[in-house]
Amino acid sequence: MSIAFTxxxxxxxxxxxxxxxxxKVNRQSxxxxxxxxxxxxRAKILNLPINIVDSDNTYRPGDICVYPVYxxxxxxxxxxxxxxxxxxxxxxxxxxxxxxxxxSEALVTGPISKEIINASGIDFSGHTEYLAxxxxxxxxxxxxxxxxxxxxxxTTHIALKDVPxxxxxxxxxxxxxxxxxxxxxxxINNPTILVCGLNPHAGEGxxxxxxxxxxxxxxxxxxxxxxxxxxxSVPADTAFTAKSLEGVDVVLSMFHDQGLPVLxxxxxxxxxxxxxxxxxxxxSVDHGTALNLAGTGNINLGSMKxxxxxxQMLINNAHENKxx
Numbered sequence: 054m055s056i057a058f059t060x061x062x063x064x065x066x067x068x069x070x071x072x073x074x075x076x077k078v079n080r081q082s083x084x085x086x087x088x089x090x091x092x093x094x095r096a097k098i099l100n101l102p103i104n105i106v107d108s109d110n111t112y113r114p115g116d117i118c119v120y121p122v123y124x125x126x127x128x129x130x131x132x133x134x135x136x137x138x139x140x141x142x143x144x145x146x147x148x149x150x151x152x153x154x155x156x157s158e159a160l161v162t163g164p165i166s167k168e169i170i171n172a173s174g175i176d177f178s179g180h181t182e183y184l185a186x187x188x189x190x191x192x193x194x195x196x197x198x199x200x201x202x203x204x205x206x207x208t209t210h211i212a213l214k215d216v217p218x219x220x221x222x223x224x225x226x227x228x229x230x231x232x233x234x235x236x237x238x239x240x241i242n243n244p245t246i247l248v249c250g251l252n253p254h255a256g257e258g259x260x261x262x263x264x265x266x267x268x269x270x271x272x273x274x275x276x277x278x279x280x281x282x283x284x285x286s287v288p289a290d291t292a293f294t295a296k297s298l299e300g301v302d303v304v305l306s307m308f309h310d311q312g313l314p315v316l317x318x319x320x321x322x323x324x325x326x327x328x329x330x331x332x333x334x335x336x337s338v339d340h341g342t343a344l345n346l347a348g349t350g351n352i353n354l355g356s357m358k359x360x361x362x363x364x365q366m367l368i369n370n371a372h373e374n375k376x377x
Contacts, residue, residue, distance in 0.1 A: 065342025067163030199320025248285030
């Protein structure tokens with residue numbers, strides 16, 4: 054059974070990733086949800102041979118198995134076109150149906166442009182939120198991982214001014230519960246989760262903010278009394294030091310840019326975005342559309358390989374758990 058892959062925006066490097074990855078001898082079997090003509094055109098630009106095939110169980114270099122979803126306008130490398138916004142969402146819709154129907158065991162997503170999708174009149178805040186809505190999932194958690202570090206987020210793609218009101222007892226409890234349960238899929242039972250504070254110095258005893266005293270710390274105590282292994286709340290400016298991370302399996306950041314700059318500094322091009330809480334496995338590259346690199350061949354497959362590696366690892370772990 055294959056892994057579904059949606060390349061993302063057709064003007065970016067997503068199609069390049071599919072074409073270049075197909076040249077590898079040792080690779081996972083992918084079912085690419087896109088326009089076959091888009092891949093053919095991009096392969097010509099890259100001067101690479103491809104062969105669109107019906108079977109996803111082929112490993113000959115250049116073979117690409119495609120589930121056809123057609124663009125609304127001809128894609129031009131590096132030039133975003135809002136006419137293709139619905140096409141991008143259609144690839145996600147079809148790939149999700151495949152995963153929900155157990156026709157694919159995981160979904161790997163390529164980079165999209167949230168800006169151009171919104172410019173087309175479609176309200177879109179990101180892959181994570183869209184897939185949650187598409188699958189009727191009440192709560193998902195965005196987590197990025199690279200060698201030696203995993204960072205989960207209590208809030209994702211919202212304005213910084215809206216973060217505090219979204220740090221609630223119930224929302225944070227659900228987030229920590231999903232992270233805790235999901236780590237079993239990584240082979241980690243009773244994970245150690247380091248929880249960052251929201252405010253500088255984790256609130257400085259209430260002097261710099263009250264969320265830690267009123268919400269975060271009481272919840273940590275409550276969950277630890279139920280068998281969780283939570284540390285915190287910890288000031289974010291020291292949370293990522295080597296000593297602080299000793300024995301930690303996951304860091305929970307309160308907002309997007311609190312934890313991800315650290316992770317991407319450590320592992321950019323070798324990190325993976327994982328959505329926890331969905332009814333199927335979903336991983337993604339950790340970079341954007343890189344419009345200036347589309348069609349040049351001058352791209353790094355590191356994050357693509359990591360996304361596929363993690364997807365396959367989680368698939369294998371799921372199979373092992375079923376046997377147990």
